[in-house]
Amino acid sequence: MFSVHGQASDILIVGGSLAGLMAGLALSRHGLSVTLLERSNDTDRTGAALQVGHGLLEQLTGRRHAAATLATGIQAWQSVYRGLRIAAEEAGIQILQNARVELVGQDDGHVWALTSDNRRFEGSVMVGADGYQSVVRRQMCPERPDAVFAHYLAWVGFAEESALSVRFPPHLEFLEAGPYLLLGFPLTAAxxxxxxxxxxxxxxxxxxxxxxxxxxTGAVEGTLVRHSLRPANMPDALFEELALLALCHWPSPWREAILECIARKAVLGTPVVEYVPDRLASGRMCLVGDAAHVCTPMTGNGFATAAEDAMALARFLDGAALRTDPVAALRSYEVSRLPDVRRLGLSGQRISQDFVQAARRP
Ligand SMILES: Cc1cc2nc3c(=O)[nH]c(=O)nc-3n(C[C@H](O)[C@H](O)[C@H](O)COP(=O)(O)OP(=O)(O)OC[C@H]3O[C@@H](n4cnc5c(N)ncnc54)[C@H](O)[C@@H]3O)c2cc1C
Structure with missing residues (x-):
């Protein structure tokens, strides 16, 4: 038996990471009520060097912010999350953590989401911002619900510069060695x-x-990615092998940063996934961010693309559109965004294929 939770919102967002927060902020500028359902209660992710453009927060919300700020340039996930989260709270977005959505649906007049603890949430429009394993995408695109493994992974780590005695460049560097590629980047302090x-x-x-x-380890099954490879599941021999490979292939100062992370066993193996969409909207539901399209992180534009999704959505879905014809507004969002995100996705696939083929060459 499900209990209906609170009042229906104008917008129900599934997924409270960066894409969900940005979509919520962009839509709240029209005075729409937004409820955001997030399955986890941790607000700590690693694995991204996010390029934050000047004035992004103001572009999303259309106004200046008292407490929230977003530093520009290359930023860590945590600092971007923190800035967006404060802005979302300022904007009155209702953020519910520990709300794992298991099933979503829609009928003529509304959308609904059921959580694993038997709560039912209702709204006028649903935005799926629930990442590459999206539950909303599964409902919207049953013929092709899943993002697929791109046949390689990214080992990812973060070190404190103060723990290292080498000098790092002020900017991001891309290096190639043998079958490998390395992206190294300094990030601002907390x-x-x-x-x-x-x-x-x-x-x-x-x-x-x-x-x-x-x-x-079950991180990848067939073509599906289940989860990242955590240090606890990595045998000592693998850390030793990675240390040897780092010594052989990567120059200083990146080598030192990698070895420091390996010594602490603070390395995550993230399988790369891809999804090139055929659809971004269906009835009263739509997708943004990695739920909509996933591209290799080598392109470095997942975050910027999610920000563009949010702004495009808010261009078509305002208070009047919500009252009169939200389905048409979401269709317009799809028509405006689909060509660009497909182009990006297809070029990401070519980058991945070239990388994997080159790595397999004897
Ligand atoms: C290793 C790695 C490196 C990257 N590097 C870069 C980079 O350098 N530059 C760049 O721009 N981008 C990079 N990206 C991509 C970038 O991080 C994302 O594209 C961007 O942050 C948008 O993510 P998202 O919010 O759509 O998805 P996610 O961050 O995956 O968020 C989805 C959210 O939905 C929640 N959720 C999932 N299922 C449910 C459910 N059923 N119910 C409720 N909540 C749910 C999750 O807990 C999560 O909080 C990288 C990604 C990875 C994996």
């Missing part, structure tokens, strides 16, 4: 500081040679 010695150093090492461990 308090926004950019001085040398106080920054965090991030790196992502693309590798098509360790797919077996992903399958052995």
């Amino acid at each position: 308090d926004g500081g950019v001085e040398r010695g106080r920054r965090r150093i991030g790196w992502g090492w693309y590798d098509a040679g360790h797919n077996d461990i992903l399958r052995e």
